[in-house]
Amino acid sequence: MTTLTEEQIKEIAQELDCGNKCFVHKKTNELIFIPDTNRNPTMDSELFEEEMEKIDNNFDDYNVIETLESSESFEIMADFTEQLEDNNKLKTKLTNALSNKKPFREFKVIIDESGAYRQKWFDFREIKLEEVVRNRLYEINDLESSKAKPKIFGKNRWLHPTDEFGKMEEGIVDNETNNSYEKKKRN
Secondary structure, rough: OOOOHHHHHHHHHHHHHOOOOEEEOOOOOOOEEEOOOOOOOOOOOOHHHHHHHHHHOOOHEEEEEEEOHEEEHHHHHHHHHHHOOOOHHHHHHHHHOOOOOOOOHHHHHHOOOOOOOHHHHHHHHHHHHHHHHHHHHHHHHHHHHHHHHHOOOOOOOOOOOOOOOOEEEEEEOOOOEEEEEEEEEOO
């Protein structure tokens, strides 16, 4: 299970914001940051050769926290815009920028000229990036715990083609919660 300190979460968030992938050692929680060359192909990867070799040689020992997708970055900008007061002129400008052809560039230009809101944007983005890191860590931990203890489902159409009434059953019944998902009877 990966448990990181708040300082490590902040560091990962900052590195993701810079376009770096984060590799977290599963046992020691050592952090290694490497530029995402798929998103920044002009990056000189020679500067990170030692780190890349360490990851390549021990890849299974690390969990990866990927950089944000553009849709995730867009959502953070939209969330910031949405939380502004309705009568705020900045909200109108940012809403328009987000619906234009180049929303990232236009959003940045408007924020850079927004005075005190510029710092509010940076603070908001920092908090949201830390939330992204926490959510990805939760996903990693869920994945690791599901590998350790596979979830056993009760009746389903692959293991038990008929229910107690002798009719085909679609969907899955979870033994732990006794909930059924999309349970439909077929004759």
